[in-house]
Amino acid sequence: MQILRRLSISCLLIGALLLTTVSLVRANPFYQTEAEGEGIFQQKCVGCHTLGGGKLVGPDLLGVTERREPGWLRSFISAPDQVLTSGDPLALQLLQENNNVKMPNLGLTAAEVEALLVFLKNPGATTGPVNIPTGGKPDAGERLFTGETGLANGGTGCIACHSVAGVGTLGGGNLGPDLTQVLTRYGGEAGLASALASLPFPTMGPVFADHPLSIADQADLLAFFNQTSQRSQAAADITPWFWGAGIAGALALFGLMLISWPRQRISISDRLRKKA
Numbered sequence: 001m002q003i004l005r006r007l008s009i010s011c012l013l014i015g016a017l018l019l020t021t022v023s024l025v026r027a028n029p030f031y032q033t034e035a036e037g038e039g040i041f042q043q044k045c046v047g048c049h050t051l052g053g054g055k056l057v058g059p060d061l062l063g064v065t066e067r068r069e070p071g072w073l074r075s076f077i078s079a080p081d082q083v084l085t086s087g088d089p090l091a092l093q094l095l096q097e098n099n100n101v102k103m104p105n106l107g108l109t110a111a112e113v114e115a116l117l118v119f120l121k122n123p124g125a126t127t128g129p130v131n132i133p134t135g136g137k138p139d140a141g142e143r144l145f146t147g148e149t150g151l152a153n154g155g156t157g158c159i160a161c162h163s164v165a166g167v168g169t170l171g172g173g174n175l176g177p178d179l180t181q182v183l184t185r186y187g188g189e190a191g192l193a194s195a196l197a198s199l200p201f202p203t204m205g206p207v208f209a210d211h212p213l214s215i216a217d218q219a220d221l222l223a224f225f226n227q228t229s230q231r232s233q234a235a236a237d238i239t240p241w242f243w244g245a246g247i248a249g250a251l252a253l254f255g256l257m258l259i260s261w262p263r264q265r266i267s268i269s270d271r272l273r274k275k276a
Contacts, residue, residue, distance in 0.1 A: 037119025044106050045116075047200030048191070052126030056191040058098055065121045073120075077113050081105045099185045104202055130190045131197075133219035141224025142167060144217055155211035158221075161203075164228050176203065183229040193222055 147157025
């Protein structure tokens with residue numbers, strides 16, 4: 001009897017311990033905290049999103065856990081590329097609303113995703129407006145882009161992976177996207193300035209982790225991309241007029257030919273009769 005009593009007590013204690021563990025896991029998945037999630041947000045997300053500071057490259061994430069279903073958020077944060085490929089209508093709508101800039105797959109673990117969700121549910125504080133560096137020079141930014149001038153902290157020149165229309169005698173790299181209209185795609189100076197400050201892209205993170213862009217480099221590159229965007233837009237504005245003028249000229253020439261050709265035929269016929 002004493003042995004059975006001891007076994008019963010042991011089973012009760014083990015059961016109570018298991019129930020307590022399950023309760024803790026449900027209350028806080030993977031034991032993640034707001035502080036851990038905030039660190040991930042500052043490292044991975046702040047380049048494209050704010051918390052109450054308005055839209056940047058992507059939407060403002062303040063209150064996102066109330067606007068979106070937890071399961072959808074978990075899937076999209078974990079693998080946005082896969083959600084987009086699946087044809088998810090909400091993901092496609094967000095893509096269209098944000099200038100077709102795709103959120104990169106950040107390679108977050110399940111634990112990191114849960115930590116980020118815990119933080120987004122209770123961020124504690126909002127983020128202020130983006131600090132846009134001023135005083136940059138477009139020509140200095142172009143030299144930084146092409147690598148003619150080295151970046152202050154020793155990072156790789158942009159042209160190794162990117163291109164800009166009309167810049168560089170041999171063009172540029174194709175590992176990254178064309179940056180001619182990057183200012184427009186990123187929603188203006190605030191969005192691009194935020195991205196340049198943190199470079200929150202998986203392919204760029206390892207390259208610039210120990211070589212961040214200096215404030216001066218950010219200002220010059222921002223001025224350069226502002227100029228390329230304006231130049232590209234001006235060319236786009238001129239193109240319809242150019243084609244319109246060309247078509248109008250061709251039609252006018254064709255009309256003159258229609259008018260003059262019969263007269264030339266009559267004149268030639270008269271000459272032939274006179275000779276005959």
